[in-house]
Amino acid sequence: MNCHQMGVTRMCTCTIPYFKEIIIMAFTCDNCLHRATEVKTGGGVSELGRRYTIKVNKPEDLNRDLFKSESSEIEIPEIGCTVVRGSLGGVFSTVEGLLEKVNLIYHRCLKLFRATILLLVIVLMSTINLTSKNLLTS
Numbered sequence: 382m383n384c385h386q387m388g389v390t391r392m393c394t395c396t397i398p399y400f401k402e403i404i405i406m407a408f409t410c411d412n413c414l415h416r417a418t419e420v421k422t423g424g425g426v427s428e429l430g431r432r433y434t435i436k437v438n439k440p441e442d443l444n445r446d447l448f449k450s451e452s453s454e455i456e457i458p459e460i461g462c463t464v465v466r467g468s469l470g471g472v473f474s475t476v477e478g479l480l481e482k483v484n485l486i487y488h489r490c491l492k493l494f495r496a497t498i499l500l501l502v503i504v505l506m507s508t509i510n511l512t513s514k515n516l517l518t519s
């Protein structure tokens with residue numbers, strides 16, 4: 382993927398009791414060692430949505446396995462965090478693993494936001510500079 386050489390994609394389906402079928406895809410490249418995993422729900426979209434609440438009261442609660450589908454939303458009201466549907470993809474991990482992913486995405490977005498603000502400031506300053514030059518010449 383990164384080096385444009387042929388890699389290997391492995392897929393398997395797995396059924397979670399009382400939930401549904403999920404498809405786990407793993408890509409590996411022997412050339413550059415790039416690895417990527419993706420989890421998607423199988424068996425179509427359910428007719429009705431369902432809300433699950435996980436209370437984390439003790440450190441062991443962070444080890445709980447969970448699957449977040451690509452179309453679901455995460456809300457952590459205690460820290461004012463909402464991850465809107467479609468922004469994280471499917472995740473099969475623990476509560477801690479999911480929080481790490483949310484943290485990583487947050488910091489990437491923050492960097493992008495800062496870069497955009499910086500670019501806007503540069504554009505604005507050059508516009509002001511151009512305007513002041515025009516004022517000086519006219």
Ligand SMILES: [Zn+2]
Pocket residue numbers: 382383384385386388410411412413414415
């Ligand atoms: Zn590669």
